[in-house]
């Protein structure tokens with residue numbers, strides 16, 4: 001099994017080698033990764049960063065951007081996960097296939113994010129704040145990344161305050177999602193590494 005929802009389904013072809021399995025999986029997730037790159041290029045100021053810092057931000061943040069983009073794949077009410085192929089699997093089925101606590105953490109995060117009821121514009125601006133983070137490892141010009149992130153955070157705060165007059169807590173709640181995304185990112189890297197070690 002390959003239990004990442006970025007795969008078309010959790011099932012892998014038993015006749016395929018480790019390399020073949022990875023190749024099929026990468027066909028499934030590559031379009032989504034390309035979309036993140038295109039999204040980044042449209043963030044005002046992103047293209048003005050050094051090539052090196054653009055790459056570092058994308059390497060570190062793509063997973064987190066995808067988690068926001070695909071939060072709706074996790075349905076806490078139904079207790080199901082929809083894979084990119086479009087089929088829903090119950091959490092129980094995935095657990096029986098070997099999924100662990102990380103799946104539960106992903107479900108919880110997605111529910112909390114969706115519960116905020118943000119508009120598409122708000123989600124998109126939040127996503128830019130996630131991607132443009134000066135504290136990612138290997139950033140050359142921390143000051144420019146920081147300056148850009150501050151501008152984006154100011155815009156996000158303005159937009160949220162304008163749209164949700166009685167719920168000033170939403171902005172704070174969103175910022176609290178940032179360390180959670182980091183933690184999911186770290187847990188997921190371990191999943192990925194373990195998979196690579198075994199295949």
Ligand code: HEM
Nearest residue numbers: 001002003004006029066067070099100102103191192195
């Ligand atoms: C697990 C790769 C993005 C959610 C995994 C595994 C790999 C992987 C190799 C281990 C599979 C296994 O052991 O069966 C990738 C790659 C990604 C990506 C290359 C880049 C596009 C995502 C995203 C999400 C996600 C965006 C969430 C929206 C999960 C979950 C698991 C998983 C829930 C299963 C954990 C468990 O077994 O409990 N991923 N993933 N992945 N991934 Fe991803």
